[in-house]
Amino acid sequence: MSNKPVSLKVLAAHLGLTVPTVSRALNGYADISPATRERVRRAADELGYRPNQNARRLSIGNPETVGYLMPRIGQSIAQPFVAQLLQGLGEALGKRHWDLLVSHAESASDELAQIEKLTRSGRVSGLVISRPLRNDPRLQLLQDLKFPFVVHGRTGSSTDYAWYDVDGEDAFVTSVNHLVGLGHSRIAFVGSPLQFQFAQDRLIGYERGMVVNGLTVDKDLIQIAEFSDDGGEAATNILLDLPQPPTAIVCVSDTMALGALAAIRGRGLRPGVHVSVIGYDGLQFGNHSNPPLTTMAQPQAHAGRRLGDMLMAIIDGDKPSKHQELQRAQLLRRMTDGPMHTAADQKLVSTREETT
Amino acid sequence: MSNKPVSLKVLAAHLGLTVPTVSRALNGYADISPATRERVRRAADELGYRPNQNARRLSIGNPETVGYLMPRIGQSIAQPFVAQLLQGLGEALGKRHWDLLVSHAESASDELAQIEKLTRSGRVSGLVISRPLRNDPRLQLLQDLKFPFVVHGRTGSSTDYAWYDVDGEDAFVTSVNHLVGLGHSRIAFVGSPLQFQFAQDRLIGYERGMVVNGLTVDKDLIQIAEFSDDGGEAATNILLDLPQPPTAIVCVSDTMALGALAAIRGRGLRPGVHVSVIGYDGLQFGNHSNPPLTTMAQPQAHAGRRLGDMLMAIIDGDKPSKHQELQRAQLLRRMTDGPMHTAADQKLVSTREETT
DNA sequence: ACGCTAACCGAAACCGGTTTCGGTGCACAA
DNA sequence: TTGTGCACCGAAACCGGTTTCGGTTAGCGT
Numbered sequence: 214m215s216n217k218p219v220s221l222k223v224l225a226a227h228l229g230l231t232v233p234t235v236s237r238a239l240n241g242y243a244d245i246s247p248a249t250r251e252r253v254r255r256a257a258d259e260l261g262y263r264p265n266q267n268a269r270r271l272s273i274g275n276p277e278t279v280g281y282l283m284p285r286i287g288q289s290i291a292q293p294f295v296a297q298l299l300q301g302l303g304e305a306l307g308k309r310h311w312d313l314l315v316s317h318a319e320s321a322s323d324e325l326a327q328i329e330k331l332t333r334s335g336r337v338s339g340l341v342i343s344r345p346l347r348n349d350p351r352l353q354l355l356q357d358l359k360f361p362f363v364v365h366g367r368t369g370s371s372t373d374y375a376w377y378d379v380d381g382e383d384a385f386v387t388s389v390n391h392l393v394g395l396g397h398s399r400i401a402f403v404g405s406p407l408q409f410q411f412a413q414d415r416l417i418g419y420e421r422g423m424v425v426n427g428l429t430v431d432k433d434l435i436q437i438a439e440f441s442d443d444g445g446e447a448a449t450n451i452l453l454d455l456p457q458p459p460t461a462i463v464c465v466s467d468t469m470a471l472g473a474l475a476a477i478r479g480r481g482l483r484p485g486v487h488v489s490v491i492g493y494d495g496l497q498f499g500n501h502s503n504p505p506l507t508t509m510a511q512p513q514a515h516a517g518r519r520l521g522d523m524l525m526a527i528i529d530g531d532k533p534s535k536h537q538e539l540q541r542a543q544l545l546r547r548m549t550d551g552p553m554h555t556a557a558d559q560k561l562v563s564t565r566e567e568t569t
Numbered sequence: 570m571s572n573k574p575v576s577l578k579v580l581a582a583h584l585g586l587t588v589p590t591v592s593r594a595l596n597g598y599a600d601i602s603p604a605t606r607e608r609v610r611r612a613a614d615e616l617g618y619r620p621n622q623n624a625r626r627l628s629i630g631n632p633e634t635v636g637y638l639m640p641r642i643g644q645s646i647a648q649p650f651v652a653q654l655l656q657g658l659g660e661a662l663g664k665r666h667w668d669l670l671v672s673h674a675e676s677a678s679d680e681l682a683q684i685e686k687l688t689r690s691g692r693v694s695g696l697v698i699s700r701p702l703r704n705d706p707r708l709q710l711l712q713d714l715k716f717p718f719v720v721h722g723r724t725g726s727s728t729d730y731a732w733y734d735v736d737g738e739d740a741f742v743t744s745v746n747h748l749v750g751l752g753h754s755r756i757a758f759v760g761s762p763l764q765f766q767f768a769q770d771r772l773i774g775y776e777r778g779m780v781v782n783g784l785t786v787d788k789d790l791i792q793i794a795e796f797s798d799d800g801g802e803a804a805t806n807i808l809l810d811l812p813q814p815p816t817a818i819v820c821v822s823d824t825m826a827l828g829a830l831a832a833i834r835g836r837g838l839r840p841g842v843h844v845s846v847i848g849y850d851g852l853q854f855g856n857h858s859n860p861p862l863t864t865m866a867q868p869q870a871h872a873g874r875r876l877g878d879m880l881m882a883i884i885d886g887d888k889p890s891k892h893q894e895l896q897r898a899q900l901l902r903r904m905t906d907g908p909m910h911t912a913a914d915q916k917l918v919s920t921r922e923e924t925t
Numbered sequence: 926a927c928g929c930t931a932a933c934c935g936a937a938a939c940c941g942g943t944t945t946c947g948g949t950g951c952a953c954a955a
Numbered sequence: 956t957t958g959t960g961c962a963c964c965g966a967a968a969c970c971g972g973t974t975t976c977g978g979t980t981a982g983c984g985t
Binding site for chain 3: 576577578588589592593596598620621622623624625626627628629
Binding site for chain 4: 586587588589590593599600601602605624626627628629630691
């Protein structure tokens with residue numbers, strides 16, 4: 214049908230009115246007679262008029278757009294949660310007809326440059342940051358700029374900004390408790406570099422869980438590796454080579470847990486039987502791993518929605534510190550958590566074929 | 570440090586020049602003396618000046634922004650490719666400092682409304698559409714609007730627009746060939762509803778592969794189900810219940826293939842031994858399925874980059890039909906393709922534990 | 926009949942840039 | 956010395972909207 218977008222000017226001309234009048238009519242100002250208002254409305258959607266958002270937003274001084282900085286973590290399978298998070302963000306923003314801009318950087322410094330650019334060029338009214346580091350220069354920069362932002366995750370100094378996070382510490386206490394309940398006592402932790410705040414939180418949760426249950430925290434049972442499936446595999450191999458290997462492993466993420474499973478299987482052992490594994494993230498794919506991965510699940514789309522709502526509220530003037538939400542993760546039992554495998558040398562492998 | 574963005578006006582005042590002069594100085598016009606140009610440049614990045622992009626783009630009449638419509642496919646694990654695609658798109662756009670806007674709709678009609686809105690409100694200069702339907706109203710609409718767009722995938726009437734696609738037909742011929750080479754002849758197809766063009770393409774590839782190898786296409790061996798892991802599982806169960814069940818299955822996607830694996834294991838059979846399975850997508854997670862999934866791999870980030878470049882070229886004036894790229898998928902052998910399992914009643918299950 | 930007020934719309938300014946068009950001042954040639 | 960031309964910058968118009976401010980007109984009371 215029609216192709217070129219119709220501007221306010223041609224709409225006004227078409228109606229024999231001036232541009233400002235038409236504008237106010239469409240925006241429901243009181244000083245426009247109900248008659249003309251109706252007339253304008255009708256003509257507007259007859260001609261398929263849509264206000265040019267660039268112009269409108271320039272005028273009202275609000276880009277009505279939120280930027281999301283893609284987490285930048287090597288080539289790993291670290292992004293499965295991004296699609297769901299974006300979906301949730303989009304839903305929240307869509308309710309007010311705001312837009313979602315995604316931006317990804319190539320390096321840490323490039324990331325700061327991106328923030329500089331996005332904030333100062335008036336393209337976004339706020340930013341969403343994922344996976345903060347322990348001392349994150351991005352947050353520092355945004356605070357210096359006094360620019361609205363929310364963090365998906367939180368850091369140590371989390372009092373003065375807005376965040377939504379899943380309580381990783383609590384989740385790992387839960388994981389450890391669960392494993393202890395199954396009879397385990399040599400429980401290991403497979404983690405990612407501690408520069409990520411979440412890695413730190415979850416490690417603390419692990420340690421607290423151990424202490425709470427009267428277990429000693431053996432440094433050998435804490436293995437940090439690259440944040441990827443390969444990293445998880447490598448770390449687990451080190452653990453299994455220990456003189457006294459663990460009978461259960463909690464992993465900082467599902468991706469790393471998948472690597473752990475591979476390492477365990479690689480030795481002819483069966484995850485969930487000889488060595489229990491609990492991941493973290495609740496990836497749907499976990500249903501199809503070998504065997505299906507027990508994990509701490511969490512609603513990513515919900516996170517996106519909340520982050521969007523929080524950010525818009527802050528842009529509207531709310532104090533950031535008013536918006537801090539801690540979500541609890543849920544233990545999702547699948548097949549990799551099992552009772553402590555005592556006796557019987559680990560070389561003895563059950564012949565039962567696992568069935569999903 | 571500084572917080573409020575500095576406008577051209579204050580920069581000009583600071584320099585004792587007028588706004589247009591400063592603008593032209595920064596944009597390298599010839600009618601500005603080298604001296605002042607340098608002076609302006611220096612002052613600009615001293616004050617941290619960044620042009621307001623909303624204003625700039627309004628003025629130059631180009632939003633310099635590309636919209637991506639999130640594929641809207643139930644709750645399935647269908648989106649793992651999105652993150653990579655977005656990454657690729659972002660890279661391509663970033664080279665020219667364009668922005669990436671993501672938009673997702675809640676229903677098919679909502680999707681059309683979104684397109685209407687995005688195009689007519691001047692927010693984007695072009696759109697990227699994923700997973701076209703066989704007779705896609707979105708493409709129809711965009712063509713009517715004469716609005717620049719590229720399609721990730723293609724439809725039957727694909728001559729008059731731009732697209733990037735992986736040759737699904739060819740890929741499935743390859744899959745079938747490979748399986749025939751392994752001795753299989755009863756090869757089944759697990760597909761998703763044929764409204765998706767890709768589902769159609771791949772089915773045709775399957776059929777062609779069968780014919781090419783002198784095999785008959787048995788309608789019973791073609792099972793269409795919901796596009797999800799559960800759908801794949803259900804379809805596979807139907808296949809395995811056949812009087813003469815298949816010895817190999819090609820699946821329209823990795824997600825559905827994961828369901829197929831579950832169904833096969835559910836009967837005490839071993840994928841890759843008793844029943845071979847080949848997926849499509851090349852998801853990295855396939856490395857961790859049970860057993861690791863053989864699949865037809867493809868570079869999603871590359872797709873994103875190409876789509877971005879193509880779209881910008883079209884917006885610059887290129888004829889869309891000039892930009893049509895067909896990529897070939899690569900057979901990625903993991904563990905679910907194996908030689909035809911003859912003899913021995915399928916009830917007889919090997920006791921060997923699979924090792925990754 | 927007059928004034929006052931309220932209803933309604935147009936004029937003008939602005940948001941922050943870009944781009945075209947003129948005009949000044951200087952160097953240069955005649 | 957006087958034109959001529961060029962280098963350089965400012966004035967003005969524009970992109971497509973929003974919002975404040977004035978000015979008519981009509982309706983009302985008196």
